[in-house]
Amino acid sequence: MARIAIDMDGVMADTTQQYINWYAERYGVQVDKATLYGQPETSGFPHGKEVIRGFLYEPGFFRTKPVIKDSQEVIKALYDKHEVFIVSAAMEFPNSLPEKLEWLEEFYPFIGWQNIVFCGSKTIVQADYMIDDHVKNLQPFKGEALMFTAPHNVNITDFKRVNSWEEVGALLL
Known part of the structure; x- marks a missing residue:
């Protein structure tokens, strides 16, 4: 054992899909997961990583992944x-x-x-x-x-x- x-x-x-889902919901832009490959986590979104990192502080983010x-x-x-x-x-x-x-x-x-x-x-x-x-x-x-x-x-x-x-x-x- x-x-x-x-x-x-x-x-x-x-987590990546959650970033994509929340970003699409808030900004109306669907980001293709394949475009995020090889980039640091929270990078690769049009509004920048600060916006994505902000999701980590929002109620429900971890609960609904x-x-x-x-x-x-x-x-x-x-x-x-x-x-x-x-x-x-x-x-x-x-x-x-x-x-x-x-x-x-x-x-x-x-x-x-x-x-x-x-x-x-x-x-x-x-x-x-x-x-x-x-x-x-x-x-x-x-x-x-x-x-x-x-x-x-x-x-x-x-x-x-x-x-x-x-x-x-x-x-x-």
């Missing part, structure tokens, strides 16, 4: 076979902690509160695997780091990459 730490934003919850395809089924299978912890930075943005908890309760009701870790820095995380989309979380990790593909990290080659939950399942189940 392996201990697996799984990030939420960009791994379970589709779309679920990433196949994540529920694969995480449930991992949870049944391994020791799984959801590890998410939830201290920087005022609404993120309660909204992330509500989101998890709705979409991943099988994950008990004992297996949810909200933190500021993930440098304290000890596990066999960490699935995350950010270099800053994977670099200090002592176990096997798995980079979950997101538009902002497509050019990073320092970590073993997983492009989908189907790939995660093939690797860890």
